[in-house]
Amino acid sequence: MRRDRFHGRFDTEGQLCQHPGCDEAGEFRAPSGSGNSFDGPGRWRWFCLDHVREFNAGYDWFEGMSAEEMLSAQSPSAGWQTETPAFKPTAGVDGMPRWADFADPLDAIGARAGGIKNRARREAQMAMDGRFSKEEAQAMEVMGLGIDTDRQRLRRRYSDLVRRYHPDRNGGNRKYEARLTKVVEAYQLLRKSNVFS
Numbered sequence: 001m002r003r004d005r006f007h008g009r010f011d012t013e014g015q016l017c018q019h020p021g022c023d024e025a026g027e028f029r030a031p032s033g034s035g036n037s038f039d040g041p042g043r044w045r046w047f048c049l050d051h052v053r054e055f056n057a058g059y060d061w062f063e064g065m066s067a068e069e070m071l072s073a074q075s076p077s078a079g080w081q082t083e084t085p086a087f088k089p090t091a092g093v094d095g096m097p098r099w100a101d102f103a104d105p106l107d108a109i110g111a112r113a114g115g116i117k118n119r120a121r122r123e124a125q126m127a128m129d130g131r132f133s134k135e136e137a138q139a140m141e142v143m144g145l146g147i148d149t150d151r152q153r154l155r156r157r158y159s160d161l162v163r164r165y166h167p168d169r170n171g172g173n174r175k176y177e178a179r180l181t182k183v184v185e186a187y188q189l190l191r192k193s194n195v196f197s
Contacts, residue, residue, distance in 0.1 A: 009049075017048040024048030030055045122146070131195045139186035151196040158187040 008028055015026040026046030047055060062070045119141055126137035126147055140149070143157050163169055165180035190196060 012046060015046050017051055018045050019047055019051040019054075022048060022051060024050075028052035031059070132193075136190060136193050136195070139189045142182050142186040143190070154187070154190055154196055158183065 010027055010029060012025065012027055016022070017024045017026040025048060028047050028049060029044040030047055030052055032043040032045045045055075062073070065073065123134070123137040123141055126132040126140055129147055131147075132140065140146070143154070143161065145154065145157055149157075161183045162180065165176035165183060167174050167177065170176060
């Protein structure tokens with residue numbers, strides 16, 4: 001079954017309109033009477049264009065819902081219960097600005113885009129410096145270090161980051177584990193680099 005994304009029409013091949021007495025192709029879907037709930041429409045019924053328009057004109061999405069469910073379904077945050085990484089309290093540990101720090105979403109998007117551009121620019125500068133490969137430049141970015149870093153500063157930074165992100169330092173909380181893994185991998189790559197020999 002293929003959907004025409006602009007018209008809501010589906011290529012159903014052989015599916016007839018389920019309106020009584022209609023022999024047209026059932027190319028448009030509509031919620032069935034059973035299974036409709038706060039979680040969605042349940043199973044689908046198939047109608048031709050005229051009958052799906054007729055169905056839609058009389059359809060009540062809130063049918064069978066309590067007042068609390070209707071209020072919740074109309075909330076601007078409905079469906080957004082799962083927090084995205086950029087909005088979590090732990091956001092920003094990668095050096096990017098946190099969404100929660102901005103009142104205007106457009107400012108947040110601009111700041112994050114600027115952060116991504118700056119990171120890419122720094123990585124490109126390191127790679128163009130001739131001393132660092134692309135992977136090493138990315139590893140330096142993970143470590144939060146610049147071109148002027150020496151072996152001693154690399155070790156000190158690694159030690160600081162391991163202490164910061166290790167679960168033993170965070171009361172057993174493993175929320176920074178992925179970040180710690182990236183730091184360890186970056187350090188293992190950089191410590192073997194000719195730049196720090």
